[in-house]
Amino acid sequence: MVKRQFDYEQKVREIRDKLEELNNLSSNMEFDLSQEIESLEEKIENNRERRYKNLSPWEKVLLSRHPERPNSNDYIRYFCEEWIELHGDRHFGDDSSVIGGIGRFNGQAVTILGYRKGKDTRENLQYNFGMPHPEGYRKIQRLLLQAEKFQRPVITLIDTPGAYPGIGAEERGQAWAISQVLMTLSALEVPVIAVVSGEGGSGGALALAVADRLLMLSNAVFSVASPEACASILWKDLERVEDMARAMKITAHDLQRLGIVDEIIEEPLGGAHLNFPEMAEKLKKALQKHLGELTSQDSGELSEERYQKLRKIGEFRG
Amino acid sequence: MEKEEEEKKVALPINCPSCSARIPAEALQRNLKVCPKCQHHFSLNARERIDLMVDNGSFQEFDADLSSFNLLDFPGYQEKLEKAQELSGSREAIITGLATVDGHKLVLGVMESSFMMASMGSVVGEKVCRAVEQAMELSCPLLICSCSGGARMQEGMVALMQMAKTSAVLGKFNQAGLLYISLLTHPTTGGVSASFASLADIILAEPGALIGFAGPRVIKQTIGQQLPPRFQRSEFLLEHGMIDLLVERSQLKETLSSLLGLHQEG
Missing domain, CATH: 1.10.287 (Helix Hairpins)
Known part of the structure; x- marks a missing residue:
């Protein structure tokens, strides 16, 4: 079982x-x-x-999805002395599975964007279990361009099972919305730091992971598709999901070895939810350090370095 | 009459999956693999599609030797790769190169659906990027014909990151003011649809192609409802404003030639 x-x-x-x-x-x-x-x-x-x-990779999957795990809202409130949430994509609606706005972080104005999961059933229904529709990605797109205009660094928080697979989402161009965010983030001239704080599920999560620095909490996972989906598609056997989680190399340590994650932030014993202040403080320190380094860089240089970093990902022969 | 009879002997007729018509193999081939009764577009392999679009003998392939290996030690991947190479006669799930269409020079990439459902791993990502870079260097237009099941699961996050990598390179291409045409063919889903396939100046699609981010089976499971008829087909996407134009296979070369001409200076 x-x-x-x-x-x-x-x-x-x-x-x-x-x-x-x-x-x-x-x-x-x-x-x-x-x-x-x-x-x-x-x-x-x-x-x-x-x-x-x-912990096995599958146990990390379960921990990363723990109902009490701190969500993006918790981190934002902890990080920011001031915070104003902004809403809407200016096309269709406001997707509450994405939280976005402007905050003061360590004295500096920043744009923060994150996927938002709920803590209980009511919140989860409200936030669609953290699964965005195209409106969510278009809100991200809008706030990224806004950050660029006002030269605010961008911090992103990744915790989503993925983009929502639904009729409306397809009708309104889920694929188009995600691809636009990927392209926009890759060329921004302001610093971008991404944090995989919980579950990083597939392309829907990737949209916020194109960054100068990708940080990852030690029990978080990031995968091409959920281990359940891969086990059922490739092995036609959901019971083998634990083996699949191992084979897919989805943990922070695996991804650091693969050169995708830059730094791992150790969680308190038992997971981020057992000691939120300790977790949030550690993450805040790490963000301060990276933000300091990135802010001192020339902006053109910054986006070129981000580009080169992306361009190198991939292994092949010939 | 006699000739047709002979054709039937040579190859078995093919049943159209759309209208169930029995089509003699030769006739189907002659009709560019489009059902003469209902216009259902059968899949073309990458070489057939290249032949259909470009001027005879003009195609020069890039990076033909690039191949994948089992970078995550994923169980069974090596065998799958070998089988796919044998089955498709291709090294990977995309062929890229330089060609002319009615004399217009362009860089093109054509995905090969018989190679692991044309899923995108490191090699597909890299070949797309190199093709885009070549087009920038030659200052010529780019055409990518997509069909794909998405990111290649056996390469894990390295495969997913190819979405970001190809999108980034296309960002540069876009800045350079060059033309990118994307042709979506059956099926284009997942990581490919949500990266380079959607980022074109002009998006064309073949009739009846399944195009979307999530696959219909996953959507059906998630929402627990039947999906509307023709959901996620190219006609549906045209109606919802996601693509520029439906192009029948017989009109493809002419349409491309016209678009390329309209983007040529003077």
């Missing part, structure tokens, strides 16, 4: 609750168990550390 949820932390919690009970019980009786309990607690902690160091 393939695991569909990462429930390790829940099991740890259950054991800890039992220990707590035992602790209370022992204090009401004459024998003292506190030393044994302490050593058990230490064992649990060691076990956790080992466990999280050896």
Whole structure:
């Protein structure tokens, strides 16, 4: 049976609750168990550390989709002293699965764009589970050009299962909208830093990943298509999704080895959601560092370097 | 009468998947692989399409030796590549080169659907980029005939990044003020539709071609409804403003020639 949820932390919690009970019980009786309990607690902690160091790629997929995982909105609120969200694509509508606006980051005005997932069913319905329609990509396109006009650096946050596969999305040109964003981002003269903060699903996610620096949280994943889709298409077997997740090389470390990811931001033990302030602070520091480096570069040089970086991706013979 | 009878003996007639007509193989070939009854456009392989479009003997191929390898050690990929090469007679899923159409010089790329559904991996991305760069160097127009199932899963994120790479090179091409014509043929979906195939100045499509980002099966599964008739077909896309023109195969060369002429100075 393939695991569909990462429930390790829940099991740890259950054991800890039992220990707590035992602790209370022992204090009401004459024998003292506190030393044994302490050593058990230490064992649990060691076990956790080992466990999280050896997560399988599929377990990372599950963690990256964890319902409590911090979303783009959480990061934006943490990063920005001021934040104004902007809406709409000026063609058809406002896609709430994409959050975009202007913020003050470390004293500097920046444009931030991200895919937005919800935390509960109501929010997920509102944000379409983080899956944009063409309006979302056209909002991105508009705000990218706006950032260029006002020479604001761009920060993007990637956390989406992919572009929405629906009738309206196709009618309104999903492929056209995504391709325009790819082309626009590749030529912007302002600095662009992209962060894969959760799930990076396919071309719909890629639209925000064309950047001078691509950062990735240590439990995030980024894949050409979901492991489920690949397992069912290539192997006609959904039960082999764990093997597929491994074969596809989708983890931050795999992608750094492949030269696609520039820096990995380590998550707190157990994942970003277990200690959001620590995670957000670490990511903020990394963004500050890269932004500082990029801002000091000549803008023409910057876009040429980004271009050369993209141009080199690919391996072949002959 | 007698001659037709003989043709039937030589090759089995082909059933049109659209109107079920039985078409003698020779007749289908003569009609550019278009059903004479219902105009259904059968797939052409890359060489056939090149022959159909360019002036006789004018085609000079680029980068014919570029080939893929199993860069992620993906199970079974090497065997798939070998099989695809055998089946298609082509090294990879796109052929690029220089040619003339009614004397107009152009760089062209034609995707080969029998090679792993013309999925885009490193080699397709690289050959598209090099073709675009060649066109810039020669200051001549570019034509890419697409058909593709999308990014090649066996090359993982390296394949997905080819979308960004080809889009970036086309950004430069666009800046250079040169003409890019994209011809969408059956089927063009996924990563190819959402990158170089959509970024042209003029987008043409063959009748009845399936064109879109998500495949119809995925959409049907997601929304749990039947899809409207002719959904994602080129006629549907024309109606929704996504392409410039439907071009029947018999009119293709003439249309290209005319467009190329209209973009020539003086």
